[in-house]
Amino acid sequence: MPEDADHADRAGNRRTVHRSCSLCEASCGLVVDVVDNQVVSIRGDEADPFSRGYLCPKGVALQDLVADPDRLHAPVRRRADGTWEPIGWDDALDLVADELTRIRDRDGGDAIALYLGNPITHGWAPVTFIPMLIDALGTRGRYSAASVDQQPQHLLAYLLFGSPLLLPVPDIDRTDLLLVVGGNPVVSNGSIMTAPDMRRRLGDLRRRGGRLVVLDPRRTETADVADEHVAVRPGTDVWLLAAMVQVITSEGLGHPGRARQFVDGLDRVPELVRDVTPERAAVVTGVPAEVIRRLARDLAAARRAAVYGRLGVTQSVYGTAAYWLVHCLNILTGRLDEIGGVMFATPAFDLPVIGAATTDLIGYDRWRSRVRGIPEFAAEFPLATLADEILTPGEGQVRALVLYAGNPVLSAPDGRRMEDALRDLEFCVAVDHYVTESSRHADVILPPTTSLERDEFDVVFPAVSVRNWARWNPAAVRPGPGELSDAEILVALLGRVWRRTPRFRRTAGAREAALRRLFPRAFVAAALRAGPYGLRSRGPVRGLSLRRVRRAVHGLDLGPLVRQLPGRLMTEGSRIDLAHPVVLADWPRVLAGLAAAEQSVPAVEYDLLLIGRRHLRTNNSWMHNSARLTKGRSRFTMQMHPDDAVERGLLDGGTAVLSSPIGSIEVPVEVTDRLMRGVVSVPHGFGHDRDGPPTSWRRAAALGGASVNDVTDSARIDPVSGNAAVQGVPVRVDPGRS
Numbered sequence: 001m002p003e004d005a006d007h008a009d010r011a012g013n014r015r016t017v018h019r020s021c022s023l024c025e026a027s028c029g030l031v032v033d034v035v036d037n038q039v040v041s042i043r044g045d046e047a048d049p050f051s052r053g054y055l056c057p058k059g060v061a062l063q064d065l066v067a068d069p070d071r072l073h074a075p076v077r078r079r080a081d082g083t084w085e086p087i088g089w090d091d092a093l094d095l096v097a098d099e100l101t102r103i104r105d106r107d108g109g110d111a112i113a114l115y116l117g118n119p120i121t122h123g124w125a126p127v128t129f130i131p132m133l134i135d136a137l138g139t140r141g142r143y144s145a146a147s148v149d150q151q152p153q154h155l156l157a158y159l160l161f162g163s164p165l166l167l168p169v170p171d172i173d174r175t176d177l178l179l180v181v182g183g184n185p186v187v188s189n190g191s192i193m194t195a196p197d198m199r200r201r202l203g204d205l206r207r208r209g210g211r212l213v214v215l216d217p218r219r220t221e222t223a224d225v226a227d228e229h230v231a232v233r234p235g236t237d238v239w240l241l242a243a244m245v246q247v248i249t250s251e252g253l254g255h256p257g258r259a260r261q262f263v264d265g266l267d268r269v270p271e272l273v274r275d276v277t278p279e280r281a282a283v284v285t286g287v288p289a290e291v292i293r294r295l296a297r298d299l300a301a302a303r304r305a306a307v308y309g310r311l312g313v314t315q316s317v318y319g320t321a322a323y324w325l326v327h328c329l330n331i332l333t334g335r336l337d338e339i340g341g342v343m344f345a346t347p348a349f350d351l352p353v354i355g356a357a358t359t360d361l362i363g364y365d366r367w368r369s370r371v372r373g374i375p376e377f378a379a380e381f382p383l384a385t386l387a388d389e390i391l392t393p394g395e396g397q398v399r400a401l402v403l404y405a406g407n408p409v410l411s412a413p414d415g416r417r418m419e420d421a422l423r424d425l426e427f428c429v430a431v432d433h434y435v436t437e438s439s440r441h442a443d444v445i446l447p448p449t450t451s452l453e454r455d456e457f458d459v460v461f462p463a464v465s466v467r468n469w470a471r472w473n474p475a476a477v478r479p480g481p482g483e484l485s486d487a488e489i490l491v492a493l494l495g496r497v498w499r500r501t502p503r504f505r506r507t508a509g510a511r512e513a514a515l516r517r518l519f520p521r522a523f524v525a526a527a528l529r530a531g532p533y534g535l536r537s538r539g540p541v542r543g544l545s546l547r548r549v550r551r552a553v554h555g556l557d558l559g560p561l562v563r564q565l566p567g568r569l570m571t572e573g574s575r576i577d578l579a580h581p582v583v584l585a586d587w588p589r590v591l592a593g594l595a596a597a598e599q600s601v602p603a604v605e606y607d608l609l610l611i612g613r614r615h616l617r618t619n620n621s622w623m624h625n626s627a628r629l630t631k632g633r634s635r636f637t638m639q640m641h642p643d644d645a646v647e648r649g650l651l652d653g654g655t656a657v658l659s660s661p662i663g664s665i666e667v668p669v670e671v672t673d674r675l676m677r678g679v680v681s682v683p684h685g686f687g688h689d690r691d692g693p694p695t696s697w698r699r700a701a702a703l704g705g706a707s708v709n710d711v712t713d714s715a716r717i718d719p720v721s722g723n724a725a726v727q728g729v730p731v732r733v734d735p736g737r738s
């Protein structure tokens with residue numbers, strides 16, 4: 001039973017536990033009612049100072065994950081005929097350690113790769129222990145979901161601010177003007193911006209007289225509550241943003257203010273954007289030049305303002321350059337590290353500082369990928385090239401994979417090739433709750449407990465939060481007999497790998513014992529004491545201890561964001577080099593791309609541009625087995641503008657075939673004027689009933705739909721960050737069978 005008596009109100013066999021939701025970055029406070037060790041209800045915690053009672057449908061559905069009859073509770077091993085048999089934990093972990101170290105000792109460490117899915121950021125154990133596993137295995141083959149999402153943001157955080165985790169977020173509760181570029185925070189509840197109940201926060205912004213402007217090819221749910229929606233052609237944000245910077249610099253509207261004291265290279269920006277005029281940008285973006293000028297002037301003139309860019313910006317072939325321009329707009333108009341602008345959180349567990357002190361993984365282009373020569377970043381290669389590394393023979397070919405909480409068959413571009421690659425592996429271990437489209441190719445699956453069954457301390461999301469907070473999350477229910485948490489699995493595996501690794505063999509036992517003794521409580525307690533609210537604090541919150549955090553059952557509010565620059569910078573001399581050589585080296589490609597786009601007529605064959613879409617009830621692929629979240633009308637549709645539908649003879653509710661040079665999928669047509677002409681939108685994470693061995697999530701498999709990543713191309717990346725360019729993919733659409 002969880003020992004946090006102060007978190008649980010008990011009455012007989014009933015308990016009420018307060019903790020946060022682990023399904024997305026918003027980290028909403030939950031009230032979990034438990035009877036006889038079963039979750040009977042989940043509500044929003046009204047007393048949570050941050051989320052104030054808000055929760056979305058996914059938060060309620062956390063209980064579905066705990067009680068799901070399709071979930072694995074013990075390890076399984078794949079038989080030769082493809083069926084699964086139970087295997088004990090000790091045997092499973094021995095087998096995994098034997099195979100991984102056998103392949104490493106035969107072919108070298110780089111023959112092993114790790115793919116880390118998005119859920120790992122919601123648990124302290126994977127964040128802490130996986131780097132140790134990578135070190136023990138001696139591999140450079142690390143891949144993660146970040147490289148199909150936000151890698152340009154991490155890269156620029158490293159290049160400009162000194163740590164991939166120093167990510168400025170809009171000070172949304174105090175700003176007067178918020179420009180959202182290629183993001184849909186009403187549905188994502190913030191993304192690289194922890195901010196529960198985004199709809200209320202944006203409503204508050206407007207109620208206090210502020211303005212919300214959304215730039216997106218689709219009239220999103222965020223655009224629905226905005227003052228203005230500007231439709232932008234997918235993949236062209238880089239030139240739109242450059243033209244806005246051009247207006248600000250050419251019209252003398254810049255006012256960097258305090259940033260002049262610690263930002264170098266400001267004088268280089270005007271010459272870079274000089275020729276990207278609003279008129280030229282208008283041709284390629286579809287945004288009229290006068291609108292571009294007005295947006296730039298409004299941004300410069302606002303008392304407090306912030307530019308927030310997300311997937312539309314980062315998931316393009318110019319992801320790094322485009323996101324750099326987001327930083328330029330914020331810096332040139334004096335918004336960086338200013339109240340109501342974009343600011344850095346001050347997390348009690350100071351992840352950027354702890355990360356820098358405990359790993360040597362941070363760097364850029366110290367080595368390149370074997371097959372495509374893509375630069376590493378933070379000791380990681382892009383997911384878009386993992387299949388190449390598995391399927392291409394030669395020294396360093398990946399032969400074994402640790403698939404941790406990820407489903408790359410559905411989430412990586414060119415998912416069919418990814419599936420071919422998984423089939424080709426000599427050995428694969430998956431850490432997963434289910435037999436999924438990806439883990440079905442593993443030799444062993446190790447299922448961890450769910451977040452409600454383990455104590456957690458949020459170590460990641462306070463670092464990108466719009467308000468400072470800390471929270472201890474006690475387990476709500478006991479795991480079943482013999483079930484292991486991520487921490488227990490990883491420590492047991494680490495111990496075994498260390499014992500099979502000459503340089504660690506002598507100390508393996510002591511290391512393993514130390515991990516069990518120190519993590520998480522002693523380590524978190526020490527980190528809090530050494531952190532910004534700990535013993536050295538000179539602010540209003542001092543001497544913060546783990547005991548105090550644990551006693552704050554609704555979460556501990558640590559106040560609004562505060563100015564921290566230049567002291568917070570982790571760069572040499574605590575300075576920002578805005579004209580960073582990595583960005584400058586890529587700039588000719590941006591200008592050449594503009595010139596080419598001005599000339600080009602749409603390719604006749606692939607005449608539409610594909611974008612993604614998110615729904616409040618979906619969480620990539622991995623909550624599709626929840627009946628609560630998947631009931632009702634199917635969310636898997638291809639949205640298309642009415643004129644585009646008429647041109648192709650398509651009707652709302654009919655079926656179409658969506659094709660690219662990579663492949664084709666069938667899609668139900670949803671005709672809507674939410675899309676700009678020439679653009680179609682399909683959500684990812686569907687297509688669970690694809691050909692191949694059966695999976696264990698029966699409801700997901702019955703959902704229908706197809707994987708949009710069967711038409712996206714793994715060759716389309718931002719070459720600087722390696723991020724997959726899955727927005728603005730050229731496609732064609734033809735009538736389907738019915």
Ligand code: SF4
Nearest residue numbers: 021024027028056059
């Ligand atoms: S927005 Fe929904 S999924 Fe995200 S933390 Fe809150 S309740 Fe959970």
